[in-house]
Amino acid sequence: MSQELDKAYEHDKRVKKVFRLRIVYNKKGCIASDHCVLSDPYDFKLDDEFKAILIDGKEQEGPVKGIFVKEIETTEPHLAINAAKTCTPKVIAIIDMETGKRIAP
Numbered sequence: 001m002s003q004e005l006d007k008a009y010e011h012d013k014r015v016k017k018v019f020r021l022r023i024v025y026n027k028k029g030c031i032a033s034d035h036c037v038l039s040d041p042y043d044f045k046l047d048d049e050f051k052a053i054l055i056d057g058k059e060q061e062g063p064v065k066g067i068f069v070k071e072i073e074t075t076e077p078h079l080a081i082n083a084a085k086t087c088t089p090k091v092i093a094i095i096d097m098e099t100g101k102r103i104a105p
């Protein structure tokens with residue numbers, strides 16, 4: 001993500017803009033590194049094997065298993081964005097539902 005785009009998703013207490021984001025998480029690729037939980041504890045937690053769980057995420061139907069999706073409304077989009085950016089295997093993607101564009105990683 002460019003610095004300009006990064007700025008567009010910075011938390012601004014005065015404006016309190018609400019962002020609608022879709023979080024897509026591929027659990028099969030998780031290597032249990034914990035970065036997502038440290039970045040965004042509102043949307044991620046760990047299971048018994050220290051793999052990430054997308055809190056309230058729904059598993060997608062279809063032949064490919066282990067893909068979880070959740071839509072959120074937040075004034076602090078940088079939390080989910082940082083979770084996606086810090087995930088080493090890049091198994092988390094963030095899409096801005098207003099523009100339809102992938103904004104992280």
Ligand code: SF4
Pocket residue numbers: 029030031032033034035036037050051052083086087088089090091092
């Ligand atoms: S940061 Fe990525 S690899 Fe690490 S626990 Fe979270 S989803 Fe798994």
